[in-house]
Every structure is written in C-alpha cells, then in structure tokens.
Amino acid sequence: xxxxxxxxxxxxxKRRACNQxxxxxxxxxxxxCIRYNNDYDEAGAAFNAIFxxxxxxxxxxxxxxxxxxxxxxxxxxxxxxxxxxxKKLKDNLSFSxxxxxxxxxxxxxxxxxxxxxxxxxxxIQKLPTSSxxxxxxxxxxxxxxxxxxxxxxxxxxxxxxxxxxxRLKLQEMIEEEQxxxxxxxxxxxx
Numbered sequence: 036x037x038x039x040x041x042x043x044x045x046x047x048x049k050r051r052a053c054n055q056x057x058x059x060x061x062x063x064x065x066x067x068c069i070r071y072n073n074d075y076d077e078a079g080a081a082f083n084a085i086f087x088x089x090x091x092x093x094x095x096x097x098x099x100x101x102x103x104x105x106x107x108x109x110x111x112x113x114x115x116x117x118x119x120x121x122k123k124l125k126d127n128l129s130f131s132x133x134x135x136x137x138x139x140x141x142x143x144x145x146x147x148x149x150x151x152x153x154x155x156x157x158x159i160q161k162l163p164t165s166s167x168x169x170x171x172x173x174x175x176x177x178x179x180x181x182x183x184x185x186x187x188x189x190x191x192x193x194x195x196x197x198x199x200x201x202r203l204k205l206q207e208m209i210e211e212e213q214x215x216x217x218x219x220x221x222x223x224x225x
Contacts, residue, residue: 042055042056046094057086064082065079066099068085084113111176118187154212158212159205170202172187
C-alpha cells in the first residue's frame with residue numbers, strides 16, 4: 036500500500052522505498068503501457084521511463100490531488116509524447132476529416148458468444164498503432180476527440196476517423212472470433 040511515509044522515503048532517495056513503490060505501481064502502470072504498446076518489451080521500457088518521471092517529480096506533486104490521478108496523467112503524457120516522437124502521424128495518415136466515406140450501415144450485432152477481456156485486449160492490440168492509441172484514449176481512458184487531437188498533434192477529424200476505423204476493425208475481429216467459436220462448437224457436436 037502506498038502511504039505518505041513511503042513517498043517521503045522515495046523523495047529522500049531511499050532505495051528500498053523506491054523498490055517498494057516500483058512493485059506497488061507495476062501492475063497498474065504496466066496495464067496502461069501494454070494497452071498502448073503492442074510489444075511487451077516496449078511496454079516495459081515505457082513503464083520504466085514513466086516510473087523514473089514519477090520518482091524525479093515526487094517533490095513537485097500537488098498533495099491535494101490523488102496519487103493515482105497524478106500518476107495516470109504522467110503516464111498518459113509520456114505515452115502521448117512517445118507516440119509523437121516515434122511516428123510522424125501526419126505523414127503516415129491519409130485519413131480525411133470527412134467522415135461520410137466511412138458511413139456505417141447500422142446493424143445491431145448481438146454478441147451470442149461471450150469473449151473474455153483478454154481476447155478483447157488482444158484484438159485491440161492487433162489494430163494499427165494510430166487506431167489502437169486513439170481507441171484506447173477515447174473508449175478506455177475517456178478522453179474526447181479535442182483532447183486526443185491536442186495530445187497527439189492531429190485534427191479532431193483524424194481522431195474521429197481513426198476511432199471509426201478501429202471500431203469497424205474490432206467489429207470484424209469479433210465476428211471472426213464468434214464464427215470460429217461456433218465452428219468449434221459444431222465440430223464438437225457433430
């Protein structure tokens with residue numbers, strides 16, 4: 036459990052306290068990092084960089100705000116910065132701000148096969164990097180398109196079209212998984 040004494044010891048450079056904080060934050064931060072990096076090693080590198088920022092900025096933390104919220108802001112800012120540095124999104128994307136080309140023919144698909152969370156996470160990780168990031172920021176972390184556009188240095192329209200693309204791809208993957216499971220059930224029954 037993270038208490039004020041542990042944080043003070045970390046600020047004072049005590050290694051045991053820093054190791055304990057590292058262990059306390061590991062699963063929370065790694066879950067965030069893995070959502071934004073398809074590679075476990077890249078997620079681990081991002082975690083370590085985020086942890087270093089946390090340790091070096093502990094003295095600057097506003098103690099009136101919750102620790103987890105402060106940590107998440109650092110993590111999200113780092114991941115957004117990392118993304119901007121590694122990709123020149125505007126050069127790599129040719130998505131239009133005009134969403135009429137991506138119009139959905141609305142079909143309500145009822146999931147008759149229950150997918151586990153780990154299966155959905157794997158599907159999200161299979162999305163192209165830009166779609167993956169925008170889907171995570173919007174659908175999981177709750178940022179709006181304006182905030183995403185500011186974080187990633189893209190237009191709101193690009194954010195919307197990437198989210199739309201991600202939803203379509205996820206819908207396809209879910210349907211494929213449902214069909215695969217149904218086929219397995221039929222083979223077992225027959």
